[in-house]
Amino acid sequence: MIFHTGSSPRSLCILRLSAIGDICHVLPVVRTLQHHWPQTPITWVIGKLEHSLVGDIPGIEFIIFDKSKGLTAYHQLFQQLRGRRFDILLHMQMSLRASIASMLIPANTRLGFDRKRANDLQWLFTNKQIPYWEKQHVLDSFFSFIETLGIQEHILKWDIPISESTRKQVSNILPDAPYIVISPCSSMAYRNWTVEGYAAVTDYINEKYQRPVVITGGPSAIEKEYGEKISALCRHRPVNLVGKTSLKELLAVIDGAELLIAPDSGPAHMATAVNTPVIGLYACTNPDRARPYKSAQWVINKYPDAIRAEYHKTADELPWGIRVRRAGTMDKITINDVTDMLDKLILSLSPDQ
Numbered sequence: 098m099i100f101h102t103g104s105s106p107r108s109l110c111i112l113r114l115s116a117i118g119d120i121c122h123v124l125p126v127v128r129t130l131q132h133h134w135p136q137t138p139i140t141w142v143i144g145k146l147e148h149s150l151v152g153d154i155p156g157i158e159f160i161i162f163d164k165s166k167g168l169t170a171y172h173q174l175f176q177q178l179r180g181r182r183f184d185i186l187l188h189m190q191m192s193l194r195a196s197i198a199s200m201l202i203p204a205n206t207r208l209g210f211d212r213k214r215a216n217d218l219q220w221l222f223t224n225k226q227i228p229y230w231e232k233q234h235v236l237d238s239f240f241s242f243i244e245t246l247g248i249q250e251h252i253l254k255w256d257i258p259i260s261e262s263t264r265k266q267v268s269n270i271l272p273d274a275p276y277i278v279i280s281p282c283s284s285m286a287y288r289n290w291t292v293e294g295y296a297a298v299t300d301y302i303n304e305k306y307q308r309p310v311v312i313t314g315g316p317s318a319i320e321k322e323y324g325e326k327i328s329a330l331c332r333h334r335p336v337n338l339v340g341k342t343s344l345k346e347l348l349a350v351i352d353g354a355e356l357l358i359a360p361d362s363g364p365a366h367m368a369t370a371v372n373t374p375v376i377g378l379y380a381c382t383n384p385d386r387a388r389p390y391k392s393a394q395w396v397i398n399k400y401p402d403a404i405r406a407e408y409h410k411t412a413d414e415l416p417w418g419i420r421v422r423r424a425g426t427m428d429k430i431t432i433n434d435v436t437d438m439l440d441k442l443i444l445s446l447s448p449d450q
Contacts (some may be wrong), residue, residue: 106134106185107138107184108138108182109138109139110185111142111187112142112198112199113189113190113195114143114192115147116147117150118362118365118387122236123189123239124151124256124257126240127154128256129250130248139157142174145161145162150257155258178203182203182204183204184205185204186204188210188222199222209227212226227242232417234385234390235386257348259348263349264353267349270338274353275354276310276311276336277310277357278310278354278356278357278373279357280313280357281312281323281359281360282362287424288381289360290360290427292330295358296327296331299312299331300333303332303333310335310336324340347364351367356375356446357373359378360427361379365377369390374392374395374442375395376442377395380402381420381422382418384398386417387418395442397430399427407423
């Protein structure tokens with residue numbers, strides 16, 4: 098423990114640049130800090146895209162690190178922090194880019210991951226480490242940072258602001274509620290389920306539940322291709338918003354949804370932030386480490402099967418969080434797996450239950 102009960106630092110900086118899911122995981126930690134140390138100013142060094150989602154949270158000074166600017170990003174960070182010094186830096190990202198950036202953040206205590214988990218030599222850039230815990234969810238590993246500072250409470254509160262103008266903007270492009278959102282793609286293509294599967298589930302939702310389906314995603318070529326192919330295969334065409342929303346607008350879309358269907362991806366964790374239940378599609382990554390935090394009961398988990406097929410061992414015999422990157426791994430999830438879970442989730446949402 099770095100700070101004794103009743104004491105608080107004069108200043109604190111968080112370094113977590115990306116990605117969207119991990120930014121969502123950090124938020125409850127930030128909210129807990131704000132609750133316990135309301136007088137401590139918090140500065141957050143964050144990526145440009147990620148800032149567009151959370152940068153209007155009150156009470157936090159955000160400093161944008163735009164990695165697309167290359168060396169200029171480091172120079173700008175140096176200029177913004179010149180002459181300043183923090184009591185504590187929470188170095189919450191294991192990447193060489195982030196660790197180099199951390200060298201430009203003057204701090205007395207530089208708290209990072211334990212050496213066993215500190216990938217990319219992160220331990221060289223810190224002077225204190227969180228304790229090692231086996232088999233932690235990513236969100237819980239972030240809470241270990243403030244546990245090390247003496248705060249044991251976990252406040253599961255996100256509260257990402259969504260303006261009325263943003264809600265109005267998306268209401269013009271959404272079907273009437275209730276609607277269901279499918280976010281088909283992850284940033285890693287090997288995590289994506291099949292176009293045919295998503296199309297079949299879309300038709301199932303329309304025909305059994307008379308719910309419109311909204312397909313969402315970012316502007317990348319693979320996401321747009323997925324959206325178009327799914328739409329083309331469906332008997333009941335979904336509302337295709339792929340590439341048509343900002344992150345804030347996407348959050349508003351998910352906030353208004355009855356539920357979300359998604360693989361291991363940022364939108365799955367955005368849904369957790371707005372209390373929308375998620376049917377998580379997991380085969381390539383371990384849901385115990387990276388599932389939507391509040392939707393454990395709705396995860397379709399083919400990860401143990403994928404691990405056995407790829408490594409001929411059980412997950413317990415391999416390093417925590419090891420992934421299966423083989424193309425076709427997500428095919429282990431069947432259409433019936435998804436529709437059966439959908440039935441269970443919709444039944445649980447019935448006011449009669």
